[in-house]
Amino acid sequence: MKRRDFLKSVSGLAAGAVLPAAPSVISSAKADARSETLLIVSEGGPNNLDIHGVGTNVPGYEVSWNCYDRLISHEMKSGPGGVPYYDRDKFKGELADDMKIDDMSVTFKLKKNAKFHDGTPVTAKDVKWSLDRAVTVGGFPTFQMSAGSLTKAEQFVVIDDSTVRVDFAKKDRLTVPDLAVIVPCIINSELVKKNASEKDPWGLEYTKQQTAGSGAYKVTKWTAGTEVIMERNEDWVGGPMPKIKRVIWRMVPQAGNRRALLERGDADISYELPFKDFQEMKANGKLNVVSLPFSNGIQYIGMNVTKPPFDNPKVRQAMAYAMPYQKIMDAVLFGLGNPMFGAAKDKATEVAWPQQTKYFTDMEKAKALLAEAGYANGFETTISFDLNFAGVNEPLCVLVQESLAQLGIKTTINKVPGANWRTELNKKEMPLFTNVFSGWLDYPEYFFYWCYHGNNSVFNTMSYKSSEMDKLIDGARTAASTGDKTAYDADVKGFVDLAFADVPRIPLYQPFVNVAMQKNISGYQYWFHRRLDYRAMAKG
Amino acid sequence: MLTMIGKRLMFAIPSLIGVVIVTFLLTRALPGDPAAYFAGPAATKEAVEQIRKKLGLDRPLIEQFFRYTNDLAHGDFGNSLTTGQPVATEIRNRLPASAELTLLGLIVSIVIAIPLGVLAATRPGSWVDHLCRVTTTAGVSLPVFFTGLVLVYVFYFRLGWSPAPLGRLDVFYSAPPTVTGFYLIDTLIARDFEAWRSAFSQLILPATTLAIFSLAPIARMTRASMLAVLASEFVRTARASGLSPATVIVTYAFRNAMLPVITTLSMVFSFLLGANVLVEKVFAWPGIGSYAVEALISSDFAPVQGFVLTMAVMYVLLNLIIDILYGVIDPRVRLEG
Numbered sequence: 001m002k003r004r005d006f007l008k009s010v011s012g013l014a015a016g017a018v019l020p021a022a023p024s025v026i027s028s029a030k031a032d033a034r035s036e037t038l039l040i041v042s043e044g045g046p047n048n049l050d051i052h053g054v055g056t057n058v059p060g061y062e063v064s065w066n067c068y069d070r071l072i073s074h075e076m077k078s079g080p081g082g083v084p085y086y087d088r089d090k091f092k093g094e095l096a097d098d099m100k101i102d103d104m105s106v107t108f109k110l111k112k113n114a115k116f117h118d119g120t121p122v123t124a125k126d127v128k129w130s131l132d133r134a135v136t137v138g139g140f141p142t143f144q145m146s147a148g149s150l151t152k153a154e155q156f157v158v159i160d161d162s163t164v165r166v167d168f169a170k171k172d173r174l175t176v177p178d179l180a181v182i183v184p185c186i187i188n189s190e191l192v193k194k195n196a197s198e199k200d201p202w203g204l205e206y207t208k209q210q211t212a213g214s215g216a217y218k219v220t221k222w223t224a225g226t227e228v229i230m231e232r233n234e235d236w237v238g239g240p241m242p243k244i245k246r247v248i249w250r251m252v253p254q255a256g257n258r259r260a261l262l263e264r265g266d267a268d269i270s271y272e273l274p275f276k277d278f279q280e281m282k283a284n285g286k287l288n289v290v291s292l293p294f295s296n297g298i299q300y301i302g303m304n305v306t307k308p309p310f311d312n313p314k315v316r317q318a319m320a321y322a323m324p325y326q327k328i329m330d331a332v333l334f335g336l337g338n339p340m341f342g343a344a345k346d347k348a349t350e351v352a353w354p355q356q357t358k359y360f361t362d363m364e365k366a367k368a369l370l371a372e373a374g375y376a377n378g379f380e381t382t383i384s385f386d387l388n389f390a391g392v393n394e395p396l397c398v399l400v401q402e403s404l405a406q407l408g409i410k411t412t413i414n415k416v417p418g419a420n421w422r423t424e425l426n427k428k429e430m431p432l433f434t435n436v437f438s439g440w441l442d443y444p445e446y447f448f449y450w451c452y453h454g455n456n457s458v459f460n461t462m463s464y465k466s467s468e469m470d471k472l473i474d475g476a477r478t479a480a481s482t483g484d485k486t487a488y489d490a491d492v493k494g495f496v497d498l499a500f501a502d503v504p505r506i507p508l509y510q511p512f513v514n515v516a517m518q519k520n521i522s523g524y525q526y527w528f529h530r531r532l533d534y535r536a537m538a539k540g
Numbered sequence: 541m542l543t544m545i546g547k548r549l550m551f552a553i554p555s556l557i558g559v560v561i562v563t564f565l566l567t568r569a570l571p572g573d574p575a576a577y578f579a580g581p582a583a584t585k586e587a588v589e590q591i592r593k594k595l596g597l598d599r600p601l602i603e604q605f606f607r608y609t610n611d612l613a614h615g616d617f618g619n620s621l622t623t624g625q626p627v628a629t630e631i632r633n634r635l636p637a638s639a640e641l642t643l644l645g646l647i648v649s650i651v652i653a654i655p656l657g658v659l660a661a662t663r664p665g666s667w668v669d670h671l672c673r674v675t676t677t678a679g680v681s682l683p684v685f686f687t688g689l690v691l692v693y694v695f696y697f698r699l700g701w702s703p704a705p706l707g708r709l710d711v712f713y714s715a716p717p718t719v720t721g722f723y724l725i726d727t728l729i730a731r732d733f734e735a736w737r738s739a740f741s742q743l744i745l746p747a748t749t750l751a752i753f754s755l756a757p758i759a760r761m762t763r764a765s766m767l768a769v770l771a772s773e774f775v776r777t778a779r780a781s782g783l784s785p786a787t788v789i790v791t792y793a794f795r796n797a798m799l800p801v802i803t804t805l806s807m808v809f810s811f812l813l814g815a816n817v818l819v820e821k822v823f824a825w826p827g828i829g830s831y832a833v834e835a836l837i838s839s840d841f842a843p844v845q846g847f848v849l850t851m852a853v854m855y856v857l858l859n860l861i862i863d864i865l866y867g868v869i870d871p872r873v874r875l876e877g
Contacts, residue, residue: 254824
């Protein structure tokens with residue numbers, strides 16, 4: 001009896017402690033607002049609303065993409081599973097009405113009725129000022145511009161109020177695509193100049209806190225680390241008027257809660273969930289889950305080729321045969337990735353990237369190769385990964401460790417805190433590690449230039465140097481700019497073959513970007529930056 | 541009284557100086573290079589150096605320290621790199637959120653724990669005593685984030701009684717104009733009862749989580765000190781004089797048993813501020829704890845230093861209040877002071 005009293009009182013207490021959420025008190029005006037509002041939940045939010053700012057993070061790119069316009073953007077095509085996917089080769093005007101490409105320059109005519117959020121018209125001098133800013137502020141924006149050979153302010157010429165010319169520094173096939181990435185956004189120059197200071201001539205402090213663009217949305221409230229609220233710009237001319245009036249983007253750190261919010265129907269869209277959750281949500285069919293491969297992206301195992309034992313190509317090949325590929329696909333990714341291994345023996349190399357290697361798990365072959373290299377009894381090494389992506393990296397490294405143990409290779413796992421990961425990569429001392437690289441510009445030579453070229457960029461994490469490789473990469477870049485298709489194809493096939501034979505890095509899989517949304521949300525588009533484009537979305 | 545307060549504040553100064561020095565050194569000793577982190581994924585070595593210079597991290601440590609203390613003296617806590625905002629404003633905006641949650645959690649906890657402790661002490665060995673022991677042990681043994689997640693799962697996901705764990709207000713309500721920063725009070729001042737109700741229902745789960753966690757020390761301490769007092773001679777005298785049990789317990793015993801309970805309360809409050817960090821993560825609460833953790837993960841020095849300093853100041857103030865309360869409850873302490 002006493003026990004029953006106790007149970008009764010406890011459950012009564014718990015029930016009393018929680019008031020019903022009471023939808024009845026929500027007025028009908030609020031219900032209307034709900035149907036025109038998109039509620040996004042994600043783990044992290046922006047730290048700066050301007051992509052030109054110092055250390056702007058990836059969520060900040062999403063704000064920039066939706067609140068600023070560029071001269072040009074990409075057309076859409078039908079991608080895997082019928083999901084709209086940006087078309088690498090087709091451009092359309094956003095602020096520009098017309099684009100004319102000449103031999104050594106490209107000329108843009110601006111849309112006549114384009115206005116910034118404060119009502120001032122968009123003019124050629126705003127365009128010049130914005131592009132000048134991108135190539136001069138330093139850091140990431142300047143670096144991204146230089147990837148398309150856009151390095152000097154003199155390259156941007158005002159012809160008249162609504163005409164701008166961009167001069168090419170040299171022939172480079174990436175120059176025009178580089179004008180359609182997030183960085184060359186057009187900013188309200190008069191407004192920002194008014195709020196600039198001597199110490200901050202480009203007004204970075206001002207644009208950090210508010211958007212000063214002409215884009216389809218404008219930020220009306222931003223509480224760092226908590227929420228971003230964006231309202232539609234009713235005067236937008238960059239494209240068809242977006243259907244979503246208001247976007248509320250809330251930061252919810254707990255992945256479990258994000259899933260609960262989706263499944264209860266309280267949130268409209270979320271990304272950054274564990275693969276297992278995505279796979280389960282896909283299976284139960286209550287939500288729309290879109291999974292698309294990262295364009296030009298690969299998760300790989302890298303080896304430092306400057307130090308033994310990985311300076312020996314035989315050892316590296318042995319490693320490539322010892323990777324537990326299929327286990328990684330099944331147990332780590334739950335199938336949400338494209339395998340980058342196990343191509344048929346007689347398959348010809350394609351002029352494409354990424355593509356599958358001919359490696360597959362074959363412990364006998366690995367053993368034989370190791371013995372040939374003089375490591376029949378194995379060796380000791382350390383595998384490192386970035387803790388920021390521990391959800392994938394940790395189980396992956398454990399599987400690799402297990403597999404290598406069969407060859408007598410003793411592997412210690414080194415977990416590197418996110419803040420430290422880049423420093424460690426830059427030092428180029430880690431013997432064995434896993435990482436992802438994905439390029440905004442989807443061209444094989446772009447990927448190889450950053451990851452395999454002997455100029456040893458941050459992303460050539462293996463310190464790989466080969467004069468033959470450099471020759472092929474440089475050759476492909478030149479061939480692409482001059483339009484020499486035969487030479488280009490030969491060079492691309494050449495560097496892919498060499499990268500697979502020498503295997504300084506072992507491609508594992510092409511990761512997927514996963515987005516879960518309510519069934520009534522439509523219009524999701526895949527972009528090279530992998531963030532959301534609200535402009536095409538609709539609810540209901 | 542005033543001399544006592546003055547004296548106590550004087551004693552606090554060396555500890556605050558110590559906190560400033562230690563947090564400065566500790567944040568510098570953290571692994572990770574903020575310049576490399578904020579230079580972005582595609583940064584070259586030169587870009588990293590550029591940013592290091594911009595942040596002033598290329599100067600010698602001692603110079604950085606003097607610059608930091610000089611800024612502090614002018615009330616400038618520096619800028620957070622992750623959120624891009626001045627640390628002082630962020631802390632000012634976020635502190636009320638944490639304080640409202642912690643205080644409410646503490647109040648819920650006191651309301652349950654003290655009567656429970658008193659009842660347990662008056663009937664040792666009875667079912668109330670066992671109930672007290674079981675609930676408190678269970679509460680303190682569960683990690684807060686776990687309790688929080690279970691509550692969300694049951695009351696939000698399964699039963700749908702509780703609103704979505706999306707922070708302080710339902711997304712479609714706007715925050716009341718700031719007066720105190722406490723939504724429960726500000727919404728009342730603004731006479732926005734719908735928002736009050738929303739704010740209140742958002743608070744229930746996180747506050748309950750904190751309360752469950754802090755039941756144990758308060759209830760156990762109340763029970764122990766009540767037992768000691770109830771066994772003392774003046775209680776026996778009071779009972780022998782024929783006073784009603786209620787008068788004996790409430791007026792005579794309870795007041796005397798309060799001192800150790802107050803001490804415990806101050807400790808509980810401080811560790812609730814710590815537990816807050818996890819609860820805020822679970823409930824997407826825009827408080828100061830989740831802010832500090834974010835900053836720590838990205839080796840963002842300024843907010844970490846600001847957070848530790850604010851906490852230190854709060855502890856000093858809290859101890860001061862507790863000391864004053866001692867004097868109110870027990871005049872003997874006042875005489876000695």
